Amino acid sequence: MIDLLTVINGAILALIATFCYAIGFVLQKMGLLEGLPELQFNQGIKATIISFSQFFKNKLWISGFFLSIIGWIPFMIAVSLVGIVFVQPLTGIGLIVSLIASHILLNERISILEAISAGLLVLSPLLIAFAGITDISIDLYRFLLPFLIYFFLSLILSSLSYYISKNMKNKRNEATFLTLTGVILNANAMLFTNIISQAIKSANINLFSLFGWAEIVFGIFWFEYYHFWAFVSLWGLGIFFLIGFIFYQSGFQKGKASTMYLIINSLSIIIPIIVGIFIFNQTFQNIGLFILAVLIIILADMNLSKYQAEIEELEYIKEKGQKPIPHEPNL
Numbered sequence: 001m002i003d004l005l006t007v008i009n010g011a012i013l014a015l016i017a018t019f020c021y022a023i024g025f026v027l028q029k030m031g032l033l034e035g036l037p038e039l040q041f042n043q044g045i046k047a048t049i050i051s052f053s054q055f056f057k058n059k060l061w062i063s064g065f066f067l068s069i070i071g072w073i074p075f076m077i078a079v080s081l082v083g084i085v086f087v088q089p090l091t092g093i094g095l096i097v098s099l100i101a102s103h104i105l106l107n108e109r110i111s112i113l114e115a116i117s118a119g120l121l122v123l124s125p126l127l128i129a130f131a132g133i134t135d136i137s138i139d140l141y142r143f144l145l146p147f148l149i150y151f152f153l154s155l156i157l158s159s160l161s162y163y164i165s166k167n168m169k170n171k172r173n174e175a176t177f178l179t180l181t182g183v184i185l186n187a188n189a190m191l192f193t194n195i196i197s198q199a200i201k202s203a204n205i206n207l208f209s210l211f212g213w214a215e216i217v218f219g220i221f222w223f224e225y226y227h228f229w230a231f232v233s234l235w236g237l238g239i240f241f242l243i244g245f246i247f248y249q250s251g252f253q254k255g256k257a258s259t260m261y262l263i264i265n266s267l268s269i270i271i272p273i274i275v276g277i278f279i280f281n282q283t284f285q286n287i288g289l290f291i292l293a294v295l296i297i298i299l300a301d302m303n304l305s306k307y308q309a310e311i312e313e314l315e316y317i318k319e320k321g322q323k324p325i326p327h328e329p330n331l
Helices: 004-031 043-057 059-084 082-105 111-127 145-167 169-204 211-218 225-254 257-278 287-320
Strands: none
Touching: 004 059, 004 082, 004 111, 004 225, 043 059, 043 111, 043 225, 059 082, 059 111, 059 169, 082 111, 082 211, 082 287, 111 287, 145 169, 145 257, 169 225, 169 257, 211 225
16 A cells, blocks of 8 residues: 555645646637637648647647646656556546636636535545555556557547547537547557556666656667666657647537537546556555545536636637626526
8 A cells, every 4th residue: 555645745746737737728728719720630641730730839729738748747756656546536626727717717607516516626635545545566567468458449449439530420429529539549648657657667767867868768778678668658658648639629629618528527537547447456445435536526527517618708708809798607
């Protein structure tokens, strides 16, 4: 069992990463509302890359993107301390940022139920902390078979989801499957994050030296097993994060934001938990407490996802120059 101090440090780092991701999401959404080109995958890879390159010229979008990259640093450290099963559910707490942003920017009224949901999100890390996470050491030899099974299964499912999206005539249905594709691919990035954190420790790589980073980035000593996994995981993390990210953005542009956020906020928690339990064999001494915390986070996220979607009203405010009309609370 991991000691309580390590658990607390891991939770703090996870929360720092979560708020970086959440604020980054808001900035990216605001950037999309400024007329960025719609990503059209049916026009070929070159056209998609050219369209996506335009995103990096938007100050709001690029600020959100880099903030998400910065958030990855405390996220990876947290994963190395307490594991993906512990860290990933805490990312659902980021919806509190959207709640606050909607209240300040849109004069959104917060109902009693939504206030309770936010309070439960704040409480959930304590429940997970006291659930008693087991040691997170990964045997990078024994994990290989379940890893390969899951990895190729995820590629099949994401390819199937993308194929379905291309054959959808309804734009919202297309967006749903594009977002689902992005969620599955992004889960692989989380998978590689867990692997690289263990590989770096097992290979004794010094991240505070340029040579240490050269070992990872360029595959120096790649013929040594742990260095090989550090090299593969870094590039796997970057590739799947970027591809999943592109599918997210396309889903946001084509579909109803509340639906897209609901897919992301639920599956991005559930899939890494499944991965952590069945591939990395992480467990809790009090599994009931952990399940309760995860259910609280998912249900609260479902209730609060609308606040992420309502950031879209900023487009109306910007174009019309009018104050937003407060929504009536759902009691």
